[in-house]
Structures are given as structure tokens and as C-alpha cells.
Amino acid sequence: MITVSQLYHSYTRDERYSVRDVSFEIGRGEIFGFLGPSGAGKSTTQNILTGLLVLQKGEVSIDGVPLRNMGSRLFNRMGVCFERANNYRKLTGYENLRFFAQMYSVPTEDPMKLLDSVGLGEAAHRRAGQYSKGMFHRLNFARSMINRPDIWFLDEPTAGLDPATADRIKGIIRARQQAGATVFLTTHDMHIADELCDRVAFIDEGRLVAMDTPRALKLRYGDRNVCVEYVRDGQPGRETLSLSEDKDKVRLREILETATVETMHSQEATLDRIFIELTGKELGS
């Protein structure tokens, strides 16, 4: 579906690359997470793929067609949800979507249905400038679906949203994936990436440092530990034991047989921990 090969980009048009030698492929209907801290090169990569930045060096193709040759065909197939919500504040939510619908030469969604789907039905005829930050962001998200995109770029789609609304948005993303959309998800939130993505790529200082399914990354880089809280002879106890060390396995069995276990949690590595292990940096930095 999307093939990126040896992508480079320099804002200063010299050897100081913001993105260097980045290559990956995204399959049709896949949710591909692009994770990294601020300034790592996530947005630069996404901007090249969406045509907002000139392709300086490298190859990008969609269904085998080079990005350079796509023209408006690409934009008719593509939806982009920017991290910074950008709607017309003086237009209503409905007018915003209706305006953008008119810009496409493909069948588009009914603006009211879209607004309903993101919980903005009742506010459809209020000016976007009167929306709360979360509503404004949801309008932005709704706009990115107006042309029924089969290539969907989402930049921090749940940033700043309350948990219930974030769940609603995640549900829509999954439903679109089921309908065949390919999703390029840029985020530094490992929870949403872990929850939604079929595969993730870590980018740091413009380079890809790891790429795989979240499960495979956890298995490869994580310590398989379990944390047990128990009570024995009236005294509480807490131990973290490895599931791969023989002596810890024996100790765990002993606790299970001789004490009252109150809680027990497996402690596989999180994507955050793996990123720190690979780069020495935190994802949210």
C-alpha cells in the first residue's frame, strides 16, 4: 500500500537531516504507529507523505505509484487529522465540513452524520470558535473523514480528550480500519499506540530505531516479570520475580502454596520502557 524507501529531509537543505534513511512499508488496512518524542522526525515524515513537504530524497509510493505522480488523486484518497486543530472559527461545525466536502471530487460523507459520530450533532450549527478545545479537536477529526479516505493520517488524534471521548475516537478508528482504511498514526502516546496499532515504528533523531508489532517488541526487549503481593502469618509481603529464572519460578510456586496472594501482575515491558532502553529518552519528552 504505502512504501517508503530511504527517505531523507533537510529543512536547511544541507547535510543536517531531520529525517534520514527512513524505510518502511504499510499494508492495506493496517494501523501503523509512528512513535517518537517531539522533534524526532514524526511530523516531518508525515508531512512528506501527505504532500505538505517536498520529497527531497528517497522514494515514496502508494499502490506502486510514486507520490510525485499522484497529483490530486492522492488528496481525494487521503484524510489528515492535524495535531493542531485547524478549523474556521467563524463557520459552524456543519459549515466547516460542508465547505471541505465541496473541495473533493469523490463522494463525501454527510456532514451531519459525521458530526453525530463524534458527538457534535447538537453543536453542529454553533460556530467552531465557541467550541471547547475537545470539541474543536473532534471537529478536526471529523473533517479528516469527510472524503471517506482509504489512507488516513492521524497526528495525536486523542490528545487532550477525556477518556470517554478518546474511547469513542478509538472506536471510530477501528471501525474505519475494518472498512479497509490504512492508518498512519503519529503519536508519542504509547498507550494509544499499544491499543490500536498493528505495528509500530520508533523514530529518534530522524532515524528508525525499531519496527515491529507491539507484542513482538515487548517480547524481544521486555523482562518477563511478575509482581506478587501476599500475606503470610499476618505479615504483608511484595516481591517481583522473573518468569524466566528457575529460582524465581520456584519462589513463586512457594508463595502460591504457602501464602495468601492478594494481587499478582505480570510486568511485561511497555513501549515506553522499550523506547527508553533503545534511545535513552522518554517518548513523551
Add this chain to the structure above:
Amino acid sequence: MRLRGLFVKDVALMWRNRLFAIEALIAALMVLVYHFALPETFDTASTLYATGDDALVQAFAQAGSPGIVVTETREALEEAMRGDPTSYGIVLTMQDGRPAVELVFHGNEPERIVETAMLEVSAMLDGGGRETAEAQIRYVYGHPLDHKLPFRVTVLVALLLTEPVLLGFFFAATMIFSEKEEGTARAYSVTPGSITAFLGSKILAIMLLSVLSAVIMTGLTVPGSVHWGWLAAIVVTGSFMGSALAMLLSAFFDRLSAAMMPLSVVLVLMTLPMAALFAPSISPIFMRLLPTWHQMFALRECFFPTGRTGVIGLGILYPLAIGVAAYAAASGIFVRRLKD
């Protein structure tokens, strides 16, 4: 469909940003200024030196304003004029039993002062009796007008120039920076819509506003004495040029605050030719190269037709050519700047 959508959106945004209200208010203020603040005529305070046939000169001096200075000879008249660059002269003689009038100018006067002087002399001769009213007037330089030149209509010309060109310039910059600062230009750039349509719809919306403004201002002041077709063409091309120039400058900057300096410089340059309407001696060559200079005289020709369609043609085609070039450059630069 796409351009219509953009146009409807831009008109809605202009309406909600109160640009229509601002424009209507300014037009109404200008109408009030025209009716209640501007004098009917404007005294240019130029000295008129007169010489020639004694009886005729005396009769002329008695019929004219107190600014007339009588000299003994034509040489004395020219000598006196050389020391006074804002003056003009009149030589009155009898030829074949009828008075002949020769107007004397320095040769570098703007057209307006020539026209004003001729009108003043005509008025004075008309007021002197049947014999002089029938006299043939010979013009050394200039082109005769067939009616008086009311000062406040001259001001209206300046106001009409302000409306389409200068407010179009200001509104276009405002609209572009609003799109940039809200990020909506970026949102638009990932749709199949073209930048030429994006900019073009704004130009059309501003043209609409300019035409409405010109109709209000002219319709409520001197509706019967203007060539509406030419006026519409000058206003539309002026609006196009002003908007396109603002878009070209705006393409280089991300924020209005950063663009204020170049926008202000261009705005002041475009305004300069208006000085020549009120102080004709201010007319350096660089000012005559500015499109607003030609628009100004084309607008004046709409109100005071002297049959010089070339003036109107230049006042339409020159801004149109600059507008087309600025629009093409703005479209190209806008695309590049969005992708850098």
C-alpha cells in the same frame, strides 16, 4: 463547484468578520463627508497674470477674482511667471473685431492645474457679457473640459481609489493571514483544491465588496454624472490588483506582524499619487509609473469625460497586468512556501 464553495466560504467569513459592515460604514462616512464636509469648489490660489488689449484686460480683471495681476507686456508677464512656478498667464487681444484668448503655462504643469485654469478663465469670460462670451479661446497647452470641475467630486475620485485598491489590499492581507494563523490554509492544502482557486475566490469576494462600495458611494453622491461601465471596470481591476499584490507579499510571511513593514511600504506607495489630485505640483516621474496614478486619472475621466479613452484604457489595463503578474507569482510562491 470547488470555486463556488470557496467563494461562498470567503463571503461568509468576510461577513462574519464584519468586513462588509466596515466597508459599508466607510462608504457611508465618505458619503457624509462628500455632502456635508467638502466645499463645492476649491481655490487653487494660483496667481493669474494678464496682459494684452487694455480694455479687455481691465474688463477681465474686474470680472475675475482678486488674484489677477496685470502686466504691461507679454515679456513682463512671462518674466513674472518665471518667478512664480504655480502661476499661469492670459494674453487678451482683439483679432478681427473679436477677443482672442491665449493661456500661458510653464509647460510642466499637471493636467489638473491646466484644466482648472481654463475653467476659471472660461467662468470669468462667461461672466463678462455677451461679447466676450462669444470669444474663441485658443489653448497653448491642455485639453478643454465642457463643464466645471467640482472640488468634492475630485475628492470622491480619491475615495473611490482608496476603496477598491487600498482596502482590497488590506482585506486580502487580513484574509490570508487569518487562514495561515488558524492553520486552515494547511488544512486546505491536503485537499485536491488548487492554490489558484484558494486565492482567486478571495479576490472575487473582495471585488464584490469593492463594487458594492463603489455603487454605494457613487450612487449616493453623483449617480447621474458617471460612466458606470468604465467605473465598474476600473474598480474591478483595481480591486484585483490590490488583492493580488497583498497576496504576493503575504505569501512570504507566516504572521501578519512580520508582514506589516512591506505591506505598509506598498500601501504608502500606492497612496502617493493621490497627492497630485490636491497638489498638482507633486508629480515626480516615479509617481507616474505607479498604477494608482493611472487609475486616479481614469476614475476622473469617468466623472469628467474629455473623450480620452486612452486614459481609461491605461487605468484599466495597467493594474490588470500588474494584478495578473502578482496573482501568478503569489500562487507559485504560496505553493512553494507551504511545502518548505
